[in-house]
Amino acid sequence: MPRIIRVNMQTLEVKHQPVDKSYLRLGGRGLTSWIVSQEVPPTCHPLSEKNKLIIAPGLLSGTGVPLSNKLSIGAKSPMTGGIKESNVGGTTSFNLARLGIKAIILEGKPKDDALYVLHISSDKVSLLQANEYRGCGNYELHQKLRERYGDRVSILSIGQAGEMRLLAASIASSDVKGHPSRHAARGGLGAVMGSKGIKAVITDKATSNQIEIKDKKTLQKLSKDLAQKLVQTKAGLTKYGTAQMVDTANALGGMASYNFHRGSFEQAELINAETLYRNITQRGGEPSVPCMPGCVVRCSNLYRDKNGRYLTSSLEYETIVLMGSNCGISDLDVIASLDYHCDDYGLDTIDTGNVIALMMEAGVLPFGDGGRALKLLQEVEKGSVMGRVVGSGASVVGKILGLDRVPVVKNQGMPAYDPRTFKGMGTTYATSPMGADHTAGPAIPGRGGLDPSKTYDLTDPRGQVELSRDLQIIIAVCDAMGWCFFVGPDPNTMHLTAKLLNACYGWQVSFEDVVEMGRRILRWERDFNRSAGFTKAHDRLPAFMLEEKQPPSGRIFDVDQNEIENMFS
């Protein structure tokens, strides 16, 4: 029987609860957003005992379906003040699902400053004092935890940033190689975990499998077909990873550069996919690593320095652009080092990259100075007030620096696709309940919406509201399944979702039911945000993007604001 693990951090009680009937058809983001909307007061302080951190595998996690082992983590976000779901690869989701755990709910707050580890094995769940790990970065922590709990455990953890409850603190998730390189990075969920006094959630490898597949044959057939299709169509991602977007975005004039002052970077070839691939392969790194079990795309990587020493894992487009071109930094080794430290401290590279660019804008350090950027970031480790500032995200730092050009929506820092060129993406940033988030409705070139007969030109303001809305619905479904959206955020995937759910659970859901699931999740999230104090006034990009023509394209963001505000009405 599937169960919920409810951990009260005030009383230190761990309860195993049967799954409420209303939860049975929910998973991943569907479940985290439902529980947050049911149990968390929308006006509570996100770091107070009233907030809850919800961890939930997707509905397809653990089933053997390709790319379905992403884990959803949800709470009220300290960064945005609204609801948050951030999903992450790694191995936890697979194991939780196989152990029959539908969700972990961390609630309350410890009476003192103590730190704990939550250890989940097949026969019990234990809450253990863990003060000896205080101040550990994720790399050291994961090593120590593996020494103690075994090499095969899955780890979710916070670094120094989460302990300090910084707004950009992430939750690290160990990847298939054991590195803490995957992060539920956005919205400060690491700060919520820190406020609960949880340094790590450790899940033993599931030795049995509690998932009962109703129609194994169909599931296997569908999975095999999907895997084959992905292997054939995602060869670029497999070879180069998400860095393949560097040249595309740069050529379109939509790659964030110099704090969004420009949309292309004159040294793009130093940070593009070819350079990354060359560095990785020539130095004995690995260009194609799966971030979670069952991933045939393998867009992650392992990056070594000039001397062949491990530098970081999972160097991706967002980090390369926001720590690179957007800071005027063109040295991939420096960018990799910035990425490593963010992973180690447990910090979102998107918001933190924006912070460094804002500091450059304000003259705290010069654009392009990677050495000083690294020193600035390393303040986090010292726990200094400066380090706290660096980890507080773009919105807060823009305020401290007295800037009026601050690339945030709902206080969350903007990803690397500039909305003036990627207008559908910009529409997603403006309207997603998550704040500026590229994964929430990823309108990149070639993507369509729910109506396969329609096509969209990404630089044309017309149609972008429809496209963004459809993609947000599709993504909500993917996130509820545990699916990485590289499965293809499109109508085909929604059809496939229905078939897979029916094969897995013996349900009889249709394409329309699946799409309605996505709509419902967004509705819960928007309702929560409304009660938390969000209005249409928050569904907009920063004014400078509507007014400042960006070189070299000369574009502004010109999607009709009225249409944006009425996306869901």
Next chain:
Amino acid sequence: MPRIIRVNMQTLEVKHQPVDKSYLRLGGRGLTSWIVSQEVPPTCHPLSEKNKLIIAPGLLSGTGVPLSNKLSIGAKSPMTGGIKESNVGGTTSFNLARLGIKAIILEGKPKDDALYVLHISSDKVSLLQANEYRGCGNYELHQKLRERYGDRVSILSIGQAGEMRLLAASIASSDVKGHPSRHAARGGLGAVMGSKGIKAVITDKATSNQIEIKDKKTLQKLSKDLAQKLVQTKAGLTKYGTAQMVDTANALGGMASYNFHRGSFEQAELINAETLYRNITQRGGEPSVPCMPGCVVRCSNLYRDKNGRYLTSSLEYETIVLMGSNCGISDLDVIASLDYHCDDYGLDTIDTGNVIALMMEAGVLPFGDGGRALKLLQEVEKGSVMGRVVGSGASVVGKILGLDRVPVVKNQGMPAYDPRTFKGMGTTYATSPMGADHTAGPAIPGRGGLDPSKTYDLTDPRGQVELSRDLQIIIAVCDAMGWCFFVGPDPNTMHLTAKLLNACYGWQVSFEDVVEMGRRILRWERDFNRSAGFTKAHDRLPAFMLEEKQPPSGRIFDVDQNEIENMFS
């Protein structure tokens, strides 16, 4: 003919405009809030060229009516993100009114980083380059400006904090002795002035008087009676200043102490009115100084150190409590020095006092350590990132420090009256369009609302919503008149207001008309805030005040939240 001075900081043009008919019956806060709501896009960035800074004398300023020379300054607030009016004593309002200037509107933004002084004399208004004053604190600046523009000028200015566009930056106003001790302190209006590139607004002494009083005799009689009444009833304020509230609030258990952990301070007698008075009189200071022309109450003061050297002016209840008991600091000389530096840098002492207390809560420095508090504050002068943090107000600093007990409403730091004891005041903090503001509806012991037959017990939750609403209406009227609310925020004053306006302007307004004026101002302000993204979710105190019983009284804030949210519906 009264006129509007409109200064475009992009084109550096100064226009003299006739007063629009719709402005004629407006003044002070009525005029600033009307112009902001008409001309400023509610969703603009407060530091962008779209925001405007409005400076307006009250309707009774310059007329000789006692206590009527406060100046209103309005804009969209960088601190709250909503509309802001902050009013201030000093000599500018009197002179602007006599020069026939109904409002100054500063709009746009300079193309470069240059600083300007706006100089207003009886025959012309000039915008002058003022880069030589960059980095000057208010004290040095005022001295230099007087050397250049003469001893009799009135000065509004920003210090380093405003130049850095910090969220807690104030606008200093020279008092009758020429010290920059009066501040339009709340909500970061100094940052807006800084973003406009205006270092100072200098107004020459009005040598003529353009105000035409319709019925001089009646006005003089009413003024004389009012002055007599005030002299008789405000003797305590005259002798001790607002510090007289220390013993009262402390005895009631509602004086913010140790970051609002306590409602009384064990060393209160070291910072109370008696000690203040003794220090001032024994050291050759002045206990009773008017902050503006025509003030018979004279609640301001001039404070010297042990060696008789000038230390600060206008040491008041809010500063004494928030820099004193709320930081565990009991040395009045240290508090005076903190006040001096805030005045010099141009920082709100309420938000900055809260910042220091939050830093103490987080362990950055210990409670009670005045020496380190001073050093911390002096970082502002250095322009370091730490200094920027100190000047960024309680809400931002609470986020940086990862705290969930942060005493702010609408991101504005809480004044020194603890809402758990002063429940009407707490209701004002929750509901005022200005954020947590004690002057917006000052429900202290003995105050009543619009119905003189009703009395209120300040520690009883019942009736506080009505009391706060009535006081907010009355205060909006006072602020529109240029009145300090020590004139008596009560129905009598509303009756007197009608008589004075009729005598001054030949109008025929009634008590009801005056009250409706107050209601209307609040409506404009709430409408602006709604368009800027505020909802009922923002009309609430921080959760900890509703849950944490405060020693020694054991009270929580228990005014019904539903009633609060429906105050104006």
